[in-house]
Structures are given as C-alpha cells and as structure tokens.
Amino acid sequence: MTRYVLRRLAQMLPVFLLASLALFLALNLLPGDPARRLLGNRASPEQVAVVRDRLGLDEPVMTRYASWLAGVVRGDLGASFGSATPVREMVARALPVTLLLASAALVVALVLAIPAALVSVTRPGGLVDGLLTVVSVVSTSVPTFVWGLSFILVFALALRVLPSSGYVSPVADPLGAARSLALPVLAMALPSVGVMARVARAAMLETMQEPAMQFARAKGLSPSRLLLVHALKPASVAVVSVAGVEFAYLLGDTVVVEWVFSLPGLGKLLIDSFLQREYFVIQGVAVVFTIAVLFSSLATDLVNASIDPRLQERLVGGAG
Amino acid sequence: MIGRIRWVAAIAAVVLVAGACGGGGEGGGATTSPTATGAVGQRGGELVVGLDSDATTLDPAVDSGYAGTQITAQIFDTLLTVGDDGQIQPGLAESWEQPDATTLVLHLREGVTFHDGTPFDADAVVYNLDRIRDPNSGSTWQGDLAPIDSVTATDPLTVEITLQRPYAPLLAVLADQPGMMISPTAHRADPEGFGDAPVGTGPFVLEERIPDERTTLVRNEDYWQEGLPYLDRVVFRPIPDPTTKITDLLSGAVDIVDYVPPQLIERVRQAPGVVYDVGPENYAAAVYVPMNPDAPPLDDPDVRRAISMAIDRRTIVDQVAFGAGVPANQMIAPSSWAYNPDLPQIAYDPEGARELLGGRTIRLEMQVPPTYVQVAQVIQQNLAAAGIEATIERMDWGTLIDNYYAKNYQIQVQDILGLTRSDPDGVLYGFFAKDGSLNGTGYTTPEIQRLLEQARTETDQATRAGLYHRVLELADAEALYAPVYHPANNRAWTEDLQGVEIKPDSVMDLATVWLQGG
Numbered sequence: 115m116t117r118y119v120l121r122r123l124a125q126m127l128p129v130f131l132l133a134s135l136a137l138f139l140a141l142n143l144l145p146g147d148p149a150r151r152l153l154g155n156r157a158s159p160e161q162v163a164v165v166r167d168r169l170g171l172d173e174p175v176m177t178r179y180a181s182w183l184a185g186v187v188r189g190d191l192g193a194s195f196g197s198a199t200p201v202r203e204m205v206a207r208a209l210p211v212t213l214l215l216a217s218a219a220l221v222v223a224l225v226l227a228i229p230a231a232l233v234s235v236t237r238p239g240g241l242v243d244g245l246l247t248v249v250s251v252v253s254t255s256v257p258t259f260v261w262g263l264s265f266i267l268v269f270a271l272a273l274r275v276l277p278s279s280g281y282v283s284p285v286a287d288p289l290g291a292a293r294s295l296a297l298p299v300l301a302m303a304l305p306s307v308g309v310m311a312r313v314a315r316a317a318m319l320e321t322m323q324e325p326a327m328q329f330a331r332a333k334g335l336s337p338s339r340l341l342l343v344h345a346l347k348p349a350s351v352a353v354v355s356v357a358g359v360e361f362a363y364l365l366g367d368t369v370v371v372e373w374v375f376s377l378p379g380l381g382k383l384l385i386d387s388f389l390q391r392e393y394f395v396i397q398g399v400a401v402v403f404t405i406a407v408l409f410s411s412l413a414t415d416l417v418n419a420s421i422d423p424r425l426q427e428r429l430v431g432g433a434g
Numbered sequence: 435m436i437g438r439i440r441w442v443a444a445i446a447a448v449v450l451v452a453g454a455c456g457g458g459g460e461g462g463g464a465t466t467s468p469t470a471t472g473a474v475g476q477r478g479g480e481l482v483v484g485l486d487s488d489a490t491t492l493d494p495a496v497d498s499g500y501a502g503t504q505i506t507a508q509i510f511d512t513l514l515t516v517g518d519d520g521q522i523q524p525g526l527a528e529s530w531e532q533p534d535a536t537t538l539v540l541h542l543r544e545g546v547t548f549h550d551g552t553p554f555d556a557d558a559v560v561y562n563l564d565r566i567r568d569p570n571s572g573s574t575w576q577g578d579l580a581p582i583d584s585v586t587a588t589d590p591l592t593v594e595i596t597l598q599r600p601y602a603p604l605l606a607v608l609a610d611q612p613g614m615m616i617s618p619t620a621h622r623a624d625p626e627g628f629g630d631a632p633v634g635t636g637p638f639v640l641e642e643r644i645p646d647e648r649t650t651l652v653r654n655e656d657y658w659q660e661g662l663p664y665l666d667r668v669v670f671r672p673i674p675d676p677t678t679k680i681t682d683l684l685s686g687a688v689d690i691v692d693y694v695p696p697q698l699i700e701r702v703r704q705a706p707g708v709v710y711d712v713g714p715e716n717y718a719a720a721v722y723v724p725m726n727p728d729a730p731p732l733d734d735p736d737v738r739r740a741i742s743m744a745i746d747r748r749t750i751v752d753q754v755a756f757g758a759g760v761p762a763n764q765m766i767a768p769s770s771w772a773y774n775p776d777l778p779q780i781a782y783d784p785e786g787a788r789e790l791l792g793g794r795t796i797r798l799e800m801q802v803p804p805t806y807v808q809v810a811q812v813i814q815q816n817l818a819a820a821g822i823e824a825t826i827e828r829m830d831w832g833t834l835i836d837n838y839y840a841k842n843y844q845i846q847v848q849d850i851l852g853l854t855r856s857d858p859d860g861v862l863y864g865f866f867a868k869d870g871s872l873n874g875t876g877y878t879t880p881e882i883q884r885l886l887e888q889a890r891t892e893t894d895q896a897t898r899a900g901l902y903h904r905v906l907e908l909a910d911a912e913a914l915y916a917p918v919y920h921p922a923n924n925r926a927w928t929e930d931l932q933g934v935e936i937k938p939d940s941v942m943d944l945a946t947v948w949l950q951g952g
Contacts (some may be wrong), residue, residue, distance in 0.1 A: 147828045150831075151832065159836065159839045197629075204645075215535070266681055271684055271685050277685070277687050278678070279681070279687060280687060281647060373674075376672075376674075376678055377669070378646045378647040
C-alpha cells in the first residue's frame with residue numbers, strides 16, 4: 115500500500131510541472147503589465163521600465179519559470195510584487211478558509227444526499243422517489259452563484275438573519291463563523307446534493323439486485339437492515355468516488371463563492387491577484403489548488419480501498 | 435444636479451466655518467462639536483466601512499491607493515489641511531508664514547503626541563520630511579518634495595523649510611499624504627514593518643490589521659482635538675465586488691460605503707434606512723477624450739474641435755453616469771480655485787461639427803478601457819451624427835496608457851480621478867506643459883508653457899488663478915482634449931450615522947461622525 119501511495123505521489127510530479135508551466139506561459143500572454151498595475155494608470159513609461167527591471171519582468175519567460183521552479187523546490191513561492199509579502203504566507207492565510215468552505219460544503223451535501231437516497235430506494239418509482247428526483251435535478255441545475263445571490267436576497271436583505279458577506283474565524287468566534295459561513299456553504303452544497311443523491315440511489319438499487327442481497331432477503335432480514343447494513347456499504351464506494359470529484363468541483367466553486375461573499379480564501383486571493391497581475395500569487399494559488407485536487411483524488415482511492423478490500427487488492431496488485 | 439451640488443457645497447462651507455470656530459487655533463480646549471447645527475455628537479459605537487479594495491500599505495510615504503488613503507487619513511494628521519474651497523487651513527501646524535518666495539516657516543501645535551507617546555515636535559517634522567526626501571526611501575512623493583533644499587528645526591515648535599526655487603504647490607503638498615506625520619520612534623524601531631504597524635497622531639489608533647480581511651482602528655483617547663473622535667472603533671472591510679459591497683450596506687453588514695458605482699445608484703436611493711448623497715467633484719476629476727495632434731486627421735485643430743462639439747455630454751452624465759457628475763468644459767473641476775468660470779459650456783452641436791469638417795468624411799479609431807465602454811458607445815453615436823465614423827477598440831488600462839505615452843492612438847477615452855492634491859499645478863502643468871506628466875504627446879504652445887511656469891513661482895493665489903484661467907482659455911482653443919464630464923464623489927451610509935460630509939478630495943473624515951442611538 116505504501117508503495118502504491120509513493121507511486122501515486124510520483125505520478126503527480128509531471129502533472130504539477132505541466133500545469134504550472136502552462137499557467138506561467140498563459141499569464142505572460144495575458145494583456146496587462148504588473149508594473150503598470152503597481153504604479154497606477156498615471157505612471158510614465160520610464161517609471162514602468164524601472165519597476166519592470168526591479169521585478170525581473172524583462173527576463174525571458176523560461177528563465178523566469180526556471181528560477182520560480184527553483185524557488186518552489188526550496189519552499190519559496192516568490193513574493194507579491196506590490197507588498198513584498200511572501201506568497202507562501204498569503205496562501206497559508208487563505209488556505210484554511212477555502213478548505214473549511216469546501217469540506218463543510220461536502221459534509222452538508224453528504225448529510226442531505228444520503229438520507230434522500232435511502233428514502234427513495236425504499237420505494238423506487240414512488241411518490242417520494244419522484245419528488246426527490248425533481249428536487250435533485252433543480253438543486254443540481256441551478257449554479258452555485260445563483261443559489262448564493264438568492265440566499266443573500268432572502269436571508270440577508272429580506273429577513274436580515276444572516277450576514278451577506280464577511281468572514282469570522284472559527285477559532286476566535288465559532289458561532290459567528292457558523293453564521294458567516296452558513297449561506298456560502300449551503301450555496302456550494304446544494305448543486306452537489308443532487309449529483310450525490312442520484313449516484314447513491316443508483317448504486318444502492320444496483321446492489322439490491324445482487325444475488326447476495328436476494329439471498330439475504332430470502333433469509334428474512336428486515337428491509338431497513340438490508341438497506342442500511344448490506345446495501346449502503348458497497349454503494350458507498352460509488353458515493354466516495356463521486357464525492358472526490360465533487361470536492362474538486364467545490365474547490366473550483368470557492369472562487370465564485372468567496373468573491374460573492376467576500377471571504378478571504380484562495381479563490382478571492384486568485385481573483386484579486388488576477389486584477390493586479392500578481393503573477394507569483396496566481397501561480398502560488400494555482401499550485402495549491404492543483405495539489406489539493408491531486409490529493410483529493412488519491413484520498414478518494416485510499417478511502418474506497420479501505421471500504422472494499424477487493425479494490426485494495428487491485429490497487430496493490432497494479433502497483434506490482 | 436448643479437443646484438444640488440451647490441447646495442451641498444454651501445452646507446459643507448458652513449460646516450467648515452463652524453469647524454474652524456470650534457476647533458480654535460488657541461488650543462483653548464474647545465469642546466464644541468464641529469457640526470453645522472452646533473449639536474454635540476454622541477460618543478461610542480463601532481462603524482464598519484466598506485471599501486473597494488484593501489490598502490497595499492499603511493505607510494503614508496508610499497502611495498497606498500485610494501483605499502489606503504481612506505485608512506491612513508484616520509491614523510495620521512497632516513501638517514496643513516485644505517478647506518473645501520481649496521484654501522489651505524491649519525493642521526498640525528497651527529500657523530505658517532512665507533517671509534520670501536523660497537522660505538516657509540511652520541509653527542507647530544503644542545502638546546500633540548503620537549499614539550506611542552512620542553511628542554510631536556519640530557524634530558519629528560524634520561525626520562518625516564527628510565525620510566521622504568532620502569533618495570533611498572523609495573517614497574512615491576520624492577518628486578513633490580524635490581524643490582526643498584533643507585528642513586531645519588529652529589526651535590522645538592518651529593520648522594523652517596528652504597527651497598531651491600519658488601514652489602507654490604508646496605502648501606497643498608503638505609496638506610496631502612507627504613504631510614502626514616509618522617512617529618519617528620516607531621519608524622526607527624522597525625522601518626520595514628511600519629506599513630503594517632503605523633503610528634501617527636490622528637483620531638484613531640491601529641488595533642489590528644488582517645490583510646484583505648479587515649483593518650480595525652480604535653479611538654485615540656488623547657486626541658489633540660478635544661471631544662473627538664466620537665466613535666469607539668472603526669472597521670475597514672475590503673469588498674471588491676461592487677454588488678456585494680452595496681448588498682452589505684443594504685443588509686446592515688456595513689454602515690458606510692466609500693463610493694456607489696453608477697449602475698447601483700438607483701438601488702441605493704430607493705433603499706429604506708440608507709442615505710445617498712452626491713458631493714462636489716474631485717478638484718482634478720475628469721473623464722475626457724485625448725486627441726493625438728500627431729495623428730492625421732487630428733493634426734487639424736478643426737477636426738479636434740468638431741469632435742468636442744459633437745459629444746452629447748448631458749446624455750452621458752444622465753444616462754451613463756446616472757447623474758453623478760457634471761458636463762465638463764475644461765480639464766479642471768469647478769471645485770478647484772483655478773477653474774475658469776468664464777469659459778462657455780461646450781454646446782452639443784452635431785450640425786456645427788459637420789460644418790466645421792466641411793463635408794469631409796472622417797474615420798477614426800477610438801481606444802477604450804473597460805471602464806468607459808458605455809461612454810464610448812454614446813460618443814460613437816454622437817460622432818456618427820456629425821459624419822465621423824469611429825470604431826471602438828477595447829483594451830485594458832495598461833495597454834491604453836502605454837499607447838498614450840507611445841503616441842500610438844488617434845483618440846481615446848480616459849479619466850483622471852486619482853489626484854487628490856488640491857493645488858492645480860499637478861493637473862494643469864501635467865496636461866498642458868511640454869514635459870507634463872499627463873501630456874502623452876508633449877504638445878504645447880510657448881505661451882501656455884510660459885504661463886504654467888510662471889504660475890509655479892507666484893505665491894499669491896489670485897495671481898496664480900489669473901494665470902491658470904488664461905492657460906485654460908488657450909488650451910480650449912487648441913482642443914487637445916475634449917473634456918466630457920467631471921464625475922462627482924458620491925457616498926451612501928446608514929441613517930443612524932450622523933455628520934457625514936463629502937469632500938472634494940473624497941477622503942472620509944471619521945473623527946467628526948457619530949452613530950445615533952448606538
């Protein structure tokens with residue numbers, strides 16, 4: 115198993131290199147000069163030239179990429195052009211916010227999706243099943259930012275029960291944090307609920323058809339025990355797989371949600387940095403996002419292997 | 435609209451006079467509130483301010499951007515201040531004199547201390563000004579203080595500044611960021627960290643700063659203006675998305691926003707419990723169309739004049755700026771004392787423009803930044819009505835400005851909003867002198883150049899105003915820029931907040947506002 119994990123980690127390296135190089139090149143094709151953003155619209159070309167020189171922006175792209183990469187190896191992600199704050203520090207400050215948001219959204223989505231699937235599986239094609247299908251289609255097809263803006267309209271503007279934006283640290287004030295994160299987390303969770311409920315429902319229905327289940331039923335096990343103990347566990351492999359994919363999507367959603375709700379996470383840092391053409395910050399955030407997605411897919415496989423020993427054999431077997 | 439702005443300006447003037455009486459230069463412990471009604475404000479409460487962005491630094495020696503100025507203005511006092519009419523007023527210096535054209539003597543206020551207990555005295559002023567003047571300081575304001583030859587403390591409360599040459603804008607410079615006084619003790623202890631741990635003499639003291647999240651200030655209990663400030667705490671929150679910022683105001687999450695973007699003005703106006711107001715335009719604020727006299731057919735002054743005549747300024751102000759501004763006829767705003775009131779408004783006259791072109795068909799490319807696409811679309815239709823075919827070329831601000839200085843354009847749409855300096859030299863020398871920092875083509879006439887240079891050396895404001903009026907008249911004939919409108923400063927706040935004024939430099943004064951019932 116350890117060898118498998120190591121091999122997966124080694125496979126991440128080329129993905130990471132490719133992604134970072136592609137982004138580095140793309141950023142350089144982007145119109146807009148970081149030195150100009152720094153100095154404001156009124157700076158003369160001479161002033162801009164001085165700052166470009168100081169920031170090393172006139173070096174060839176590949177030279178700059180190489181020196182950035184050399185920094186990354188040493189754990190140095192560069193510094194902000196504007197404030198000279200190390201990118202590592204900025205990312206370290208923003209990462210907990212984003213991870214908290216995405217994980218909370220995933221948990222909320224699972225908590226809503228699993229019971230929904232269980233209820234609809236007890237009587238497939240019944241009224242509850244039909245209703246849940248409609249609800250899950252709606253929750254999935256309405257994008258996160260529409261949920262977010264609608265929630266702001268209802269809960270912040272009309273009812274005034276929850277704040278429309280802002281972040282409160284859960285360490286300093288747990289209740290305040292829960293209030294400030296309630297709307298963004300729900301907005302992110304809803305589109306995932308439908309997807310996960312449908313996957314869980316399909317997986318459980320399929321499991322129910324297996325010979326082992328028919329045998330168990332013949333033995334006289336109660337339908338609820340059958341469902342909760344025997345069907346849910348094998349079906350959860352499918353749920354975990356889709357949750358892993360959803361987590362990656364949720365990380366992406368944080369970009370929009372953090373902007374709409376002014377939360378100081380990686381997503382907002384990314385947009386702020388794009389506006390300022392802070393190449394190193396953008397690059398740093400992207401690196402962290404890439405690593406987070408790669409790790410979430412690894413974690414998905416490992417969790418699944420621990421649920422279903424058959425998968426574990428396949429993984430380790432594949433690793434030689 | 436004009437009536438409304440005058441009305442606001444009149445109130446502001448009354449407030450200013452009341453403030454001058456109440457504040458008193460004698461240091462006699464005045465307790466009167468500096469409000470128009472004379473009512474004393476209510477102590478206490480926390481104010482949450484929504485800003486478009488976060489300050490890049492809180493060190494006033496470096497340009498911290500618009501948001502940064504809103505915060506530093508609460509932490510630091512300036513040596514001098516500017517009234518809404520552009521007249522220089524006392525600040526940390528309670529009086530000053532200019533014995534000759536190259537000497538300025540400042541008499542400092544007694545008994546003022548920095549937040550860290552360091553006394554504010556002549557040595558502190560010398561430290562501050564020398565810090566900016568030091569070529570290695572990297573200060574944005576070095577150019578502003580370049581004409582200074584020496585700064586000396588002649589006694590603990592007197593500073594003498596000698597100049598290499600007469601330099602009229604100096605007083606206005608000392609009323610802006612270069613005149614913000616920082617604690618020498620705090621700066622010596624940690625020069626690099628000062629931007630995150632600023633120490634001044636101002637009404638509020640920094641409590642906590644979390645970049646991109648919040649900056650919290652608390653009341654300076656020993657503020658030299660007795661009785662001020664009213665608020666216990668001020669929290670600045672950067673909210674870059676304008677819709678979120680306004681939603682936060684309407685939902686009560688923030689109490690005041692620095693600026694309402696045009697497309698959201700109607701929503702704010704109709705919201706219950708929220709006050710929306712338009713203040714005077716910034717001294718130098720203008721949206722304008724620069725025309726490159728080196729690029730045919732714009733080398734013909736008639737073509738440039740025709741373009742200016744063809745623009746329907748009223749419609750742009752009403753429809754695109756949603757009323758937050760006034761049509762412009764010159765490159766400086768009515769709030770400046772250099773504004774030439776005798777220049778006629780530029781009438782919207784497509785027929786006159788057509789005549790001026792004498793039947794020629796003109797084709798132009800108009801370079802436009804994202805901010806002014808709608809303005810450009812109206813101008814495009816206006817020009818078409820006068821027989822000028824303009825294509826809109828959209829580009830980001832950086833490219834636009836680079837093209838401007840590389841003279842790689844025919845016409846553009848641009849703005850100037852960031853100059854808070856009250857002295858007109860910055861903007862007028864900038865636009866019209868051969869080596870002006872805002873003059874992309876370097877085009878000028880010998881007479882304009884001479885008048886601008888003379889205005890720099892005169893110390894009498896009335897004389898200088900006369901010179902600038904003449905410059906604006908000559909510039910009008912050259913028509914190198916078509917001024918479109920002066921955007922007005924607007925602001926919105928919860929009705930619980932009292933004493934809010936909107937000043938031409940658009941910097942908030944939070945020492946004199948208070949929360950009612952809180």
